[in-house]
Amino acid sequence: EVQLVESGGGLVQPGGSLRLSCAASGFTFNIYSMNWVRQAPGKGLEWVSYISTSSSSIYYADSVKGRFTISRDNAKNSLYLQMNSLRDEDAAVYYCARGSNGGSGWPWFDPWGQGTLVTVSS
Amino acid sequence: EIVLTQSPATLSLSPGERATLSCRASQSITTYLAWYQQKPGQAPRLLIYDASNRATGIPARFSGSGSGTDFTLTISSLEPEDFAVYYCQQRNNRPFTFGGGTKVEIK
Numbered sequence: 022e023v024q025l026v027e028s029g030g031g032l033v034q035p036g037g038s039l040r041l042s043c044a045a046s047g048f049t050f051n052i053y054s055m056n057w058v059r060q061a062p063g064k065g066l067e068w069v070s071y072i073s074t075s076s077s078s079i080y081y082a083d084s085v086k087g088r089f090t091i092s093r094d095n096a097k098n099s100l101y102l103q104m105n106s107l108r109d110e111d112a113a114v115y116y117c118a119r120g121s122n123g124g125s126g127w128p129w130f131d132p133w134g135q136g137t138l139v140t141v142s143s
Numbered sequence: 144e145i146v147l148t149q150s151p152a153t154l155s156l157s158p159g160e161r162a163t164l165s166c167r168a169s170q171s172i173t174t175y176l177a178w179y180q181q182k183p184g185q186a187p188r189l190l191i192y193d194a195s196n197r198a199t200g201i202p203a204r205f206s207g208s209g210s211g212t213d214f215t216l217t218i219s220s221l222e223p224e225d226f227a228v229y230y231c232q233q234r235n236n237r238p239f240t241f242g243g244g245t246k247v248e249i250k
Binding site: 067121 | 175177179185186187188189192193198230232234235236237238239240241242243244
């Protein structure tokens with residue numbers, strides 16, 4: 022069974038840091054791009070970051086560029102998101118999502134993990 | 144950035160009725176559009192990719208159509224488990240963007 026399990030969420034003060042992890046299982050991790058997508062409470066979905074199979078291509082939403090760093094460890098079947106200088110508006114459920122593209126172009130997201138909640142508050 | 148506008152925001156229907164959800168892109172995205180379903184407290188689930196292709200395990204009552212800037216998700220006959228929020232997502236350009244969602248609620 023394909024599974025993605027996020028961890029590392031919690032309560033952090035504005036300006037603080039947090040590192041999210043996503044453990045993948047049930048598929049060949051190193052042949053898929055991976056993504057982080059977030060959802061603020063009661064709001065819609067926002068793509069956060071993309072990383073290619075070999076980490077050679079990395080992209081961020083403008084809202085997190087310069088503050089967040091995505092990485093992966095293919096030997097450990099794991100995806101990470103280092104979040105620094107956190108702001109109130111970064112509070113959300115963070116989902117990791119596998120990318121698929123049918124052999125062409127950018128990804129759609131399938132499947133998604135269950136999410137991990139990040140709360141930013143003093 | 145490509146903006147996706149979903150309509151209506153809320154759709155009130157009864158089980159067995161047909162649901163028609165719209166997603167409009169601010170510029171052409173060819174057929175690079177996906178649809179997701181999200182139930183309360185759950186992660187989104189892929190329903191449709193590239194405008195009209197059902198994902199693995201998705202029932203045939205879900206269908207997608209469209210190209211360019213106008214797309215439609217149709218649920219031919221609503222089952223009780225279909226009442227949820229639906230999002231569209233484009234993969235034509237970065238940043239990958241989502242529509243604001245359509246909530247399908249029980250009338």
